[in-house]
Amino acid sequence: MSAALLKERGFDVTGVFIKAWQPPFMPCTWRDERRDAMRVAIALDIPFLFFDLEKEYKKGVVDKMIEEYKANRTPNPDVLCNREIKFGAFWEKAKALGADFIATGHYAQALQRVPLYKATKGNPLQLREGKDKEKDQSYFLWTLTQEDLSHTLFPVGHLEKPAVRKLAQQYKLPVAEKKDSQGVCFLGEVTMEEFLSHFIEIKPGKVLNTEGETIGSHRGVIYYTIGERHGFEITDKSPLSGAFYVIAKDAAANTLTVSNKESEILSLSPSKITVKSVNWLNEPESPTLSARIRYRADKLPITLVLAGKKLAVAFNEPVRGLSLGQSVVFYSGEECLGGAVMDKVAAL
Structure with a gap:
């Protein structure tokens, strides 16, 4: 649907299918997915490219995920995929071919930011939640930078999912009735438990x-x-x-x-944690923010503090179900300011 909306707005659009890595013990499904993508490109009368990023995916997503599980931590492969593949290797290949922008189907928005936070170089943008709060994917995009946002388009971010479905039907796209993808993309129908048993x-x-x-x-x-x-x-x-x-x-x-x-x-639930791999799209002026500790979870009031020389997140109350290795994503209202990886429980 993103390609159709961009073409309607006058962009010169090329469809791209990214081949990710799949383990050899799993049934092959990527050819079916590529066929669906090709059918959409034909329906929209746009060029179609195939990017084989299998090696990049294995090294940048799968290997890192397995190492985190070995360390008794619960990683977030969707965050890794966005950073390493969609906004990393994919953009580099697209740029080398002359692309000015890449576009994805994420339910999120990149908008001119209001002057509430410290200025960054250039003309800063803000990453905002998608209009559809049930589908909002800003949580998975906290590793992006101002440079990433400057060449990224989110064509469906201002729409709700039913509206996207309706538009896909109006455009007579062959995937208009296709079910939403669920879970980690390279696992398909295989459970995480079965997958990990082959490597650990x-x-x-x-x-x-x-x-x-x-x-x-x-x-x-x-x-x-x-x-x-x-x-x-x-x-x-x-x-x-x-x-x-x-x-x-x-x-x-x-x-x-x-x-x-x-x-x-x-x-026994923590109320303060140290974090690592911190990334700010726009730095906050106040240490008092809200944060999500998992996808679709309610935002929790937090305060950024120092624990020794490390940045820490202090919650107002003990937090049940907090998993080290997962992402904590910081918000001010609907703006995603950035995030970090939850590292260790800190002393109060």
């Missing part, structure tokens, strides 16, 4: 309560994130026990610690 030695282990007593078992520590309530077995419980949530992971001991007590879960 995983052993079942014990599930503990907060007293260190064994109350169940799990399939492998790396499969679980903090706050998760499914996938492990609790053998020592009563019918009134309620749901148990993962509150700690010990990779060395291969154990999960869980609890079904709200007060206990909150008391």
